[in-house]
Amino acid sequence: MSTPATPVTIIGAGLGGLTLARVLHVHGIPVTVYEAEPSPDARSQGGMLDIHDYNGQLALQAAGLMDEFRAIILEGRQAMRVLDRDGTVLFDKADDGTGGRPEVQRGDLRRILLDSLPDGTVRWGHKVIGTRTLGEGRHEVTFADGGTVVTSLLVGADGAWSRVRPLLSTAVPQYTGTSCVDTYLFDADTRHPAVAKAVGGGSLIVTTSGREIFAHREKGDTLHAYVGLSEPQDWFAAIDFTDAAAATARIAAEFDGWAPELTALITDSDTAPVLRPLYTLPDEHRWDRVPGVTLVGDAAHLAAPNGEGANLAMLDGAELGKALAAYPDDIEAALTEYEQAMFSRSAEVAAFEGVEFHRIDSDGNTAHGLIKMTGEKGR
Secondary structure (H helix, E strand, O other), rough: OEEOOOEEEEEEHHHHHHHHHHHHOOOOEEEEEEEEOOOOOOOOOEEEEEEOOHHHHHHHOOOOOHHHHHHOOOOOOOOEEOOOOOOOOOEEEOOOOOOOOOEEEHHHHHHHHHHHOOOOEEOOOOOEEEEEEOOOOEEEEEEEOOOEEEEEOEEEOOOOOOHHHOOOOOOEEEEEEEEEEEEOOOHHHOOOHHHHHHOOOOOOEEEEEEEEEEEEEOOOEEEEEEEEOOOHHHHOOOOOOOOOHHHHHHHHHHHOOHHHHHHHHOOOOOOOOEEEEEEEEOOOOOOOOOOOEEEOOOOOOOOOOOOOOOHHHHHHHHHHHHHHHHHHHHHHHHHHHHHHHHHHHHHHHHHHOOOHOOOOOOOOOHHHHHHHHHHHOOO
């Protein structure tokens, strides 16, 4: 069964797709978002995000949502600590309220975007299984339930494994050589006081060549840790993550000799460890203009976690929305302007990604190297 299309069809109700939908709505442009998940609360929406004043906040301004954004900021979370593996504090920066990267929960940010859209804008439970070009800038999207939609402007905001990207590019995500294991400690100040003290009021970073731990203090006295290991995927495949105790012990063994208040972020987790392999698209990924279709966010420029992904996705959405509003009778002019600027933005971030610190397996990936880079970058 074919569904009548709005002028703009977005695949994916993540931050990039929803920001685009909101900016289009602000400009009076009809839009429909199709999302595979069955509901807004179908799964956890991830952890903390620092929303930067030079990209993510600009997107929220374009969306007219700065007041709502300020209401979900978690005060004090811009504090950052860098520790050595023995627990020695090497760098400790308090959140004095002047930083330009306030922290929010991803789920809260997604909620204010969803709440800003008219009912029915997002069609839940629509998993895309295929897309094809019909010609003259029109494309057909096929869903898992057999339904289809034909649209004159298709936007892939559907992340790393985008079903829209093949219309534009043959690029596929490649494993970065690193995976993260997610853990959580709840009621940390009372149940895990030594760990809570080590993490401090914001974020904690402990990094060595091939091994690192990042932790955030989320709301509700929760500590969320990302345990990074530089190993091939076969190494992780040999670990049975369905056996939480065994998987936890195997990951913790890789941090033997680290301070107990740091390894407790692994061993004392209140949740089973969750494996997250990290993938990336080629640096400076781009494509030739194809009428009636484009990409935003990870679908366009997937990179290893660097603090910019969500911010860039939102800015992509906002800039595309503004371009479409500026060229109401010329979709191709809007897409050309958007893509040229987006390619440039993502290339700049890819160049920054090339610095030694962001290669976990490099000899330069140390706490002292991080502190040096942080000072030089002013970040």
